[in-house]
Amino acid sequence: MAIRTQSVAEVCERAKRASRRLATLDTAAKNGALEAIAAALEGRVDEILEANAEDLEDGRAAGLDDALIDRLSLDRKRVQAMADGVRDIVALPDPVGEELESRTLPNGLELRKVRVPLGVVAIVYEARPNVTVDAAALAIKSGNAVVLRGSSTAARSNAVLAQIVAEAGEGAGLPAGSISLVAGGGRDELAELARQDGLVDLIIPRGGEGLKTALKDSATVPVIYAAAGNCHVYLDAAADPEMAKEIAYNAKVQRPGVCNAAETLLVHAEIAPAVLPELFMLLREAGVELVADGRTRALAGPDGDLVGEATEEDWDTEYLGLKMAIRTVDSVDEAIDHVNRYGTGHSEAIVTEDERAATAFTDTVDAACVYVNASTRFTDGGEFGMGAEMGNSTQKLHARGPIALRELTTSKYVVRGTGQVRQ
Amino acid sequence: MAIRTQSVAEVCERAKRASRRLATLDTAAKNGALEAIAAALEGRVDEILEANAEDLEDGRAAGLDDALIDRLSLDRKRVQAMADGVRDIVALPDPVGEELESRTLPNGLELRKVRVPLGVVAIVYEARPNVTVDAAALAIKSGNAVVLRGSSTAARSNAVLAQIVAEAGEGAGLPAGSISLVAGGGRDELAELARQDGLVDLIIPRGGEGLKTALKDSATVPVIYAAAGNCHVYLDAAADPEMAKEIAYNAKVQRPGVCNAAETLLVHAEIAPAVLPELFMLLREAGVELVADGRTRALAGPDGDLVGEATEEDWDTEYLGLKMAIRTVDSVDEAIDHVNRYGTGHSEAIVTEDERAATAFTDTVDAACVYVNASTRFTDGGEFGMGAEMGNSTQKLHARGPIALRELTTSKYVVRGTGQVRQ
Numbered sequence: 001m002a003i004r005t006q007s008v009a010e011v012c013e014r015a016k017r018a019s020r021r022l023a024t025l026d027t028a029a030k031n032g033a034l035e036a037i038a039a040a041l042e043g044r045v046d047e048i049l050e051a052n053a054e055d056l057e058d059g060r061a062a063g064l065d066d067a068l069i070d071r072l073s074l075d076r077k078r079v080q081a082m083a084d085g086v087r088d089i090v091a092l093p094d095p096v097g098e099e100l101e102s103r104t105l106p107n108g109l110e111l112r113k114v115r116v117p118l119g120v121v122a123i124v125y126e127a128r129p130n131v132t133v134d135a136a137a138l139a140i141k142s143g144n145a146v147v148l149r150g151s152s153t154a155a156r157s158n159a160v161l162a163q164i165v166a167e168a169g170e171g172a173g174l175p176a177g178s179i180s181l182v183a184g185g186g187r188d189e190l191a192e193l194a195r196q197d198g199l200v201d202l203i204i205p206r207g208g209e210g211l212k213t214a215l216k217d218s219a220t221v222p223v224i225y226a227a228a229g230n231c232h233v234y235l236d237a238a239a240d241p242e243m244a245k246e247i248a249y250n251a252k253v254q255r256p257g258v259c260n261a262a263e264t265l266l267v268h269a270e271i272a273p274a275v276l277p278e279l280f281m282l283l284r285e286a287g288v289e290l291v292a293d294g295r296t297r298a299l300a301g302p303d304g305d306l307v308g309e310a311t312e313e314d315w316d317t318e319y320l321g322l323k324m325a326i327r328t329v330d331s332v333d334e335a336i337d338h339v340n341r342y343g344t345g346h347s348e349a350i351v352t353e354d355e356r357a358a359t360a361f362t363d364t365v366d367a368a369c370v371y372v373n374a375s376t377r378f379t380d381g382g383e384f385g386m387g388a389e390m391g392n393s394t395q396k397l398h399a400r401g402p403i404a405l406r407e408l409t410t411s412k413y414v415v416r417g418t419g420q421v422r423q
Numbered sequence: 424m425a426i427r428t429q430s431v432a433e434v435c436e437r438a439k440r441a442s443r444r445l446a447t448l449d450t451a452a453k454n455g456a457l458e459a460i461a462a463a464l465e466g467r468v469d470e471i472l473e474a475n476a477e478d479l480e481d482g483r484a485a486g487l488d489d490a491l492i493d494r495l496s497l498d499r500k501r502v503q504a505m506a507d508g509v510r511d512i513v514a515l516p517d518p519v520g521e522e523l524e525s526r527t528l529p530n531g532l533e534l535r536k537v538r539v540p541l542g543v544v545a546i547v548y549e550a551r552p553n554v555t556v557d558a559a560a561l562a563i564k565s566g567n568a569v570v571l572r573g574s575s576t577a578a579r580s581n582a583v584l585a586q587i588v589a590e591a592g593e594g595a596g597l598p599a600g601s602i603s604l605v606a607g608g609g610r611d612e613l614a615e616l617a618r619q620d621g622l623v624d625l626i627i628p629r630g631g632e633g634l635k636t637a638l639k640d641s642a643t644v645p646v647i648y649a650a651a652g653n654c655h656v657y658l659d660a661a662a663d664p665e666m667a668k669e670i671a672y673n674a675k676v677q678r679p680g681v682c683n684a685a686e687t688l689l690v691h692a693e694i695a696p697a698v699l700p701e702l703f704m705l706l707r708e709a710g711v712e713l714v715a716d717g718r719t720r721a722l723a724g725p726d727g728d729l730v731g732e733a734t735e736e737d738w739d740t741e742y743l744g745l746k747m748a749i750r751t752v753d754s755v756d757e758a759i760d761h762v763n764r765y766g767t768g769h770s771e772a773i774v775t776e777d778e779r780a781a782t783a784f785t786d787t788v789d790a791a792c793v794y795v796n797a798s799t800r801f802t803d804g805g806e807f808g809m810g811a812e813m814g815n816s817t818q819k820l821h822a823r824g825p826i827a828l829r830e831l832t833t834s835k836y837v838v839r840g841t842g843q844v845r846q
Contacts, residue, residue: 020763020787020789023786023787024786024787103808105806105807105808109797109801111807111808113824118819118820119789119819201819202819202820222818222819222820224820240842243842246842246844247842247844249844250844250845251844254844254845254846255845340443358839362835362837363446363447364443364446364447366443366542367835368835368836369835369836369838370835370836370837370838371838371839371840372837372838372839372840373839373840373841373842373843374532374838374839374840374842374843374844375843375844375845377844377845378528378532378838378843378845379836383528383845384528384534384836385526385528385534395645396541396542396624396625396645396833397625397645397647397820397821397833398820398821400833400834400835401536401834401836410819410820410823411823411824412785412790412791412792412793412823413791413792413793413802413807413824414785414793414795415792415793415794415795415797415801416781416794416795416796416797417794417795417796417797418796419663419666419669419670419796419797420796420797420798420801421669421670421672421673421674421677421797421798421800422673422677422678422798422800422801422806423677
């Protein structure tokens, strides 16, 4: 893999050439390459851990915090999980060639709309080295070439992983250039990658707001942004009180730093006295800072005095941490209005035993994922049975929700005739 | 319809509110509104023709050419065709609510991916007033509110058509604001419309390159560009010579000013002597200016001397008129390489009786529509049985090919549980 000496444009041109052949590989050929990649990860685990140890040493010297060091760290178990993840993708159906529509037109033309790969998919990601492997496996299975651009923090880990994956894949018959890593973590390379019109068919930024801003300013190729999640849980008048408390607690506390965690709790006035006092206590015990509107504080009983006053800004904020805003509403419609006004269209949940309220919520809330009687935390390609994910889209065009195999494809109309011309 | 006094932002806010209710209307309610719209167009034809006569008078005074005057002109037959077009859309299946995926996850969650409307769709279009009606009908059937922005040339025609359509639709139960026209043909209004983030879910420019450039510079809302068509017809060694000539002729001559007309003809060297001399004669008789590479000119016999030398620029040009570039190739692979290098991914055709060549072409040509033994001229929502179209997309994300009902939708995951929380 002589990638380090190639320019970004050269890497992308090579990927484009590879993508033409990749698009025509059958499922067995792609799965064979993925099996070889999984085996190579297992066989070369020592190389991976050695490179990772160097990244970790530099990271500690640079003063990375514990959370970042944990995200960067690999061990035998984590490498095995990567190999297992590749085999999970082998087991998934191949999206390419799927017939989406088929009909014979009145003039005898036979029209088929079939699923085809996008071509070249670029992914830009931060600390976690496993994304190198997940992204490559998803891209290959969906018939795409992939251009990887990881962070400088994980440079050595990503380089070794990309090399192993590319060598194993090419050894098993993938065209040269199917899997490439853009070396160098600088913004210049990122901007160059984002301007490869005609070569890169999609770029997916998977990371923080800084990354997205940098791409918004520079990208001329198509981008799917994995946007922020200002998610809500609404406890309806007809909620089961125990279920209501469990779901609200889980959506906030189980992993507060991720985009599908809940930020605002909406509570129907009729159920507030039955759930809020205990919920306030549980959340505070878990270290969650609470802010609420005045009415909620009154309904919460004596504990209400212990929470702050929520402002307009709170309804708009994705805390991504142990803080939650709470508001009392008088109807499911009021809850829906709040969600559609302040939500970012990511994941929204209602807890209710009332089918009418559930249907109103699922029909009218404008979001990628709408839950009835379940935690918002399930929005995830793995949880949804889609294999690993490239990210989670809150945009409406092309892909909404987890970005996995199907989302890395487009379609093509194939029309067969017997000499038809237009009159 | 007090739209003329509203700002662009107010029109879009009203459309957004309407879209929330439109999304929940059932098929019968939407079809009822469309039937009422069709009847109103028939009943108010005199008003329409009166407004159109004023536009035509101004157009002639402003020196519009015959082609533009023809595109702007309405008569009873054309108004009837609009009403018939609306009824055609009534007859199409409702895309909203279609279940795209459904499965029960191991934890018992029931996951459904369902098709839902985008919300607010804006369309920006030029002279033809029928787009006002087509776009409104497609948007309503797919559960979207629509914001129309026609050209100043057709201002009065569009205003009356939009008023009739909005009044009839609202009279039949559509929420107020479902169908709006942004008055004023200025670039300021266009730029304002293209920056209504959170209100406009998709903007479709349907017009020339100037319109697209204006939007590329200003748009912050999602856009689908109906891009140019540099389309090819490839006559394979195994083509039926008569069919080859008919398809090549039709793709160039039947309507040369549209995006699915062919611009370059690729001819396999083995069949060139059998087809080129007659084809050259036929095309020249139809007034087509021909340019070709030296080899083609030699193969064409004595007529070869009468055509110009094709340059690199010719392969790259969408003539949109009576001119065609011709090149001789030695294999289907060489033809595919030419198409993928110079094509714009719109519509590409092969003429062959060789199944291997046909499959190589359909598998490897990277375009929205790929034809075997048929003219490129069939790429059209109406021809494809999709009803009217909003335009034709050559981009790969979201919609590729004609933009009709399904292309105006997105999806939503609806997940139902019994209290599941994430471990």
